[in-house]
Amino acid sequence: MKMDHSFPFCASISKSLDPSFGIPTDVTFQILTSGKEVKAHKYVLALASPVFKKQFFGDAKETEDVIPVKETTEESFKTMIDFTYGKEIDWKEMTIEDLFNVSNMAEKYLNETLMKEVQKVFEDVDITVDNAVTVAATAEEFSQFEDISKALVVHCVKFLKSVLTTQDEFVKFAAKYANTEMSQTALSLISKFPEVSPAEKQCGKCGKDCRQGKGLLTSDHIAVGDRVLINDQGKWDYALQRTCRRGVITSKNKNIIEVKLDDGSQAHYYVLHLAVPVFLYDSC
Numbered sequence: 001m002k003m004d005h006s007f008p009f010c011a012s013i014s015k016s017l018d019p020s021f022g023i024p025t026d027v028t029f030q031i032l033t034s035g036k037e038v039k040a041h042k043y044v045l046a047l048a049s050p051v052f053k054k055q056f057f058g059d060a061k062e063t064e065d066v067i068p069v070k071e072t073t074e075e076s077f078k079t080m081i082d083f084t085y086g087k088e089i090d091w092k093e094m095t096i097e098d099l100f101n102v103s104n105m106a107e108k109y110l111n112e113t114l115m116k117e118v119q120k121v122f123e124d125v126d127i128t129v130d131n132a133v134t135v136a137a138t139a140e141e142f143s144q145f146e147d148i149s150k151a152l153v154v155h156c157v158k159f160l161k162s163v164l165t166t167q168d169e170f171v172k173f174a175a176k177y178a179n180t181e182m183s184q185t186a187l188s189l190i191s192k193f194p195e196v197s198p199a200e201k202q203c204g205k206c207g208k209d210c211r212q213g214k215g216l217l218t219s220d221h222i223a224v225g226d227r228v229l230i231n232d233q234g235k236w237d238y239a240l241q242r243t244c245r246r247g248v249i250t251s252k253n254k255n256i257i258e259v260k261l262d263d264g265s266q267a268h269y270y271v272l273h274l275a276v277p278v279f280l281y282d283s284c
Contacts, residue, residue: 014085014086014087016041016044016085023041027040027041027062029067029068029069029077030066031069031072031077032069033072033074036074037066038069038077040084040085042056042057044084045081048084048113049109049110049111051110071104072101072104072105075098076105079102079105080109080111080114083111083113083114083117095138096125096134096135096139097141097142100139100145102114102118103142103145103148104145107145122151122152126251127225128250128251129160129163129250132159132189133177133182133185133186133189134182135152136152136157136185136188137185139156140153156189157189157192157193157195158196159224160173160189160190160193161196162225162227168264173190174186174187224249224250224251224252225248226248227246227247227248227249228247228248228259245259245262246262247260247261250266256268
């Protein structure tokens, strides 16, 4: 949630935790796992959470000066408070486990806005060949969040199905996790391949299949898991399709993509201003 600071009230809320603002906090929480304290305003928390509303303004309202908070981390509780006050949250710096801990706070305090925001963050988690098994294992550890956990595992399965396309790739993947604590998770992901379709091919920007088959692609219209044709000669000619290099995008950082080519080699391409023509194709 990002408050519209063009409204004075919203701007004031986001600044009100600063002691210099002049309105003192009236509730203190103590995180039992760390002993640290987090201060806030009852009224602001009650507006965002029916649990806090009942706790502070209900018939059996809280009378303790310091309220203990159990079974959570300082970081996740503080994230919930900062989000409630409209502060910027750096979601990208959080681990999968951190995100599940924030989900726990959103569920515990029935903060629907925060839960929806965390779900959006989960949908944008960057899955790679190197982290797919770890991400899925973490999701399974938090299976009490059934919808989010299952969706994240399926996300991992779809990605792996789109990149493990040959027998050699399967063998390498299985060998990587053999005799490790992640072996069961890796095998479980592979066993789910028949249950899902490969990673979606629709454009994440416009929602249409504008990337299919024809046309040069900008970085906004490509995603990890896409299979691509790449013409290193700087031009496109359908007669050259057989000589173009084919592969799968395994990572994307702004305008640089890393492609695992079908011959097993890796290549990096800079796609800003279409320095290298990149075409998505469907190999199924």
